[in-house]
Each structure stands twice: as structure tokens, then as C-alpha cells.
Amino acid sequence: MSELERLARLEGDDLPVLRLRGVRKEFRGNTVLDGLDLDVPEHGVVVLIGASGSGKSTLLRCANLLEPISDGSIHLDGEHITDPRVDADRVRRRIGMVFQSFNLFPHMSVLDNISLAPRRVHRRERREVEQRALELLERVGLADKAREYPDRLSGGQQQRVAIVRALVNDPRLLLLDEVTSALDPELVGEVLSLVRDLREEGMTMLLATHEMGFARQVADTVCFLEGGRILEQGPPEQVLGEPEQPRTRQFLQRIIEAGRL
């Protein structure tokens, strides 16, 4: 039995939503992920921390198949998604992703931004889709902005729209890449409280952040990324409070000095 066949389908009761095994990622000889293992269990919130350039964004992009991996395997709900025969577009439909810089489509209204994928990809009825989009906008307090174009919104509002856009497909997994880094400090709160709400509702999430306070609040597991691997992982109190690894301690020390804890 070939390795690909063996990996094609994982079975088991306690299968995580997302499983990375031995994931390597190289950019022209520059190794960014170096045989990385990671599990994101159902309803779990896993937070990636690590220095700038440690590969957090790269990991998220690989999980969403926006970047091909150089080695290893990624499973989504037990399905081997880094099998070359797998239709990447179908996989991405089950994963929502939110970017640091929002990446809303500037030529579309808020409502059209949110409805684009359900209508064009999932071929759902316009009315039904817009109704659902409005419900979600209502929940994040932006129902009155539905017809607005993105550049009329504040950064915090744009980011909440981007999160709604990712949620409207009812994804199995939400990937959030430093969703507050591009925001003014007073706008960070509204986005973070939305993420906390999603956690309460049991959304499975993998996120990268520089906000240690936020990591502490939402994480079930915090993973410290260094040298292309996860150097230390555990509950937030342990990793952020009493880190075992000297490198983790060093990193947190620098963050404290920068005043971000």
C-alpha cells in the first residue's frame, strides 16, 4: 500500500478538524516550516505566537492550500487535503480565512462582498443569501452598513465584515491571521470581542496573533513557533505564564519590553 493511499483517509473517534504532520515549507531554499506537527481539535481554539518571520502566516496559508507545501501532510476532518488529486477549491470552501489587511473587495458593497461566495460558489439564491448576510451583519452591529462600500468603513468595521464574509459559508475551520494588527488600538476591542463570541459558539479556530492578552483570553492551546517548528505548546497559562523553553521566555520578555502583554 502506497503512502498516499495509507494517508488518504484517517479514521478514528477523536479526529482533529485540522491535523498537520511533518509539514515543511521552503521558499527557494529558505526553510520556513521545518517538519511541523499541529492538531486543531473540534471546537478548539489554537493560537500561534512567535517572532515576526517565524512562519505563522505561511502556516495558515498552507493550511488553506493557498501555498503548496514542500513535504508532510495536512488533513481536514480526516481527509488528506495535500493529496495532489484533491480539488483545492472544494477544500477551501470548508475553511474560512481572515487576513491582517482585511482584503475586502473594493468594487463591491459590503453585502456583495459577503454574498459573493455563497452565490457564485455555492449557487444559493440571492434572497436567501442576502437574508443570511444581513442577519450576520446585524449580529456584528453593522446592519446599517450593508450597502456601503468598504472604504467608507473604519478598519474595525472592515475587519468585522471580513469575518462575516468568512463565516457566511459556515466553515468547519476559521483561520485568522493577525486580524487586529492593522487596527488602531481603540478599534481592536470590537474585533476581539467578536472572536470571543465565535469561540463561545464553538467555532473551531486557528489564529496567529501578537496580542498576548488576547491569546490568553481565547486560546485553549498556545503554540510558540520558532525555527519552523512548534517549540512549545500548552494551555495559555502555562506557555504564557511559566514557559519551559528558554526561547519562549526570551520571546515573551521582548514582548513585555515592547509593552504588548
Added chain:
Amino acid sequence: MALRNPAAEEDPAAARASEPRPSPLEAERSVLRRRQSVRSVLVGAASTALLGGLLVTVLVGSPGWERVRETFFDAEVARTALPAVLDGLWLNLRLLLFCALGALALGLVVAVMRTLRGPVFFPLRALASSYTYGFRGAPLIIVLYLLTFGVPGLRLENTPSVLVLGGIALVVTYGAYIAEVFRAGIESVHPSQIAASRSLGLTYPQTMRWVVLPQAVRRVSPPLLNDMVALQKDVGLISLAGPIDAIRAAQIATAQSYNFTPYIVAGVLFVLMAIPLVAVTDWVTVRAARRQSAEGAR
């Protein structure tokens, strides 16, 4: 420092409703502003009139003016030439419409072909790039001659008419320019837009259709429409291959009357024909800017 109400600052409508009467300072300032703008309008009008008067004086006062007026601006000759020139212009218009649509479609297809990645698409990509490389450099007249004289020379069955062949020459030449304009537009769309679209599960063609091309086309519609205005003028070159368009009609009329007025007639008609296109160009530019700017979004 006085405490400010942040709500009033955020909502311009609320701020306007409770706007106080202008202070004496502001009142004085707006009177002054109005006076200044009246003065600059007057200065502008006076200098325009002066310059115009000067030009007319020089023109009319020149020793050869009478000759020029007779040979270029003869009302009688203009009246006789007009029907034939208008007939020709009708051909220009129809040709313009088909060539514009053809060149836009060809340009779009070629531009999208050039963006395809991966070895599977290598032949398409290579075809598209060599086409744009070749035809962007080829002089339109040469392409026109090759197609309108060369192709019929092959004596194949069902050779299209010279008009159709000339149209094809215009389409392939302009298609190459337009493909480059579209490509510039496509490349100006930030890769993060593509990443966002793909992360939503849209396929590459869907991403092109809904995310990249709408932004690209909006961004390049002013240069595209400028190409259309240029095409409108170059459509006249088809007369070199025989068909009687407005310029050719004017040439015939000139040869009959020994007077250049028919050319002026054709020229004026071309300018008139361009006005709607130029107006549309401006309108599209303004609308595109408004749609994405804070000002106009509803």
C-alpha cells in the same frame, strides 16, 4: 480645552443639523471668498477674449488669408460634398463599432491568456505573448496592405471582402494594444485580492470574473476609451485599400472641385463623431472614481 462630543463629530448629518449660524468672522470670510472668485472669473474671461482676438487678427490679417479661406472654407463646396462624405462616415461608424467590439474582445482574451500559470497553459501563454509582441510593433498600414492585397492574392475560395479583411487588420492591430492595457489593469490588482477570493473557494476563472477583471477594467477604462478614440481615426485608413469612407469621399470631392473644403468637412465630422466617445470616457472616469471614493458611495 473644551470637551468635545465624539458622536457629533462622527456623524456629519447630525453635525449639520445642529450647525450654528456663521460667526461674524466666517461671514466676513465668505464675502471675501466670493469677491475673489468673481475677480478670477473676470480675469480669465478677459485673457481668453484677448488671446482669441489676437489669433483672429493675425489669421485674417495675413496676406494669404483670402486664398486660404476660398480653398479651405468654401460654404458652397462644403454643401455639395456633404452627402458623399456623410455616406462615407456611415461606413466609418459601422466599421468602428465592429472593430471596437472585436478588438476589445480579442484584447481581453489575450490578456487573460497571458496571466495563466502552469506548464499546461504554456502553449496558450506563448501564443498570446508572441501575438502581442508582434502586432504591437507592426505598423497598421503594413498589416492592412498584407491582409487586403495579400489574402485576395491567394485566390482562395470564399475570400472575405476587402472591407472585412481591413476590419480584421484593425482588430488584430488594436487587439494587441488593448491586450496590454488589460494586462496592466489585471496586474494592478493586488495579489491579496486573489488570495482573499481563492480562500472563499472561488476558482481561478471565478476569481478573474468577479474579483480581478471588474477592478482591472474600471482602472483601465480611461486609457481603453482613449484607444477607442484612436481607433476611430485609424478606421479611416481602410480607404487605402479601396472602400469609400469619409476621408476617401472627401478626397474624391476635392479632386473634382480643386478645393480642400471637403477635407475640412470630413475633419469636422470626425471631431463631432468623437465627442460622444470622449464624453463617455470622461463620464466613466468620474463614475469609476466616485464609486470607490468616499464621496459618492450610497
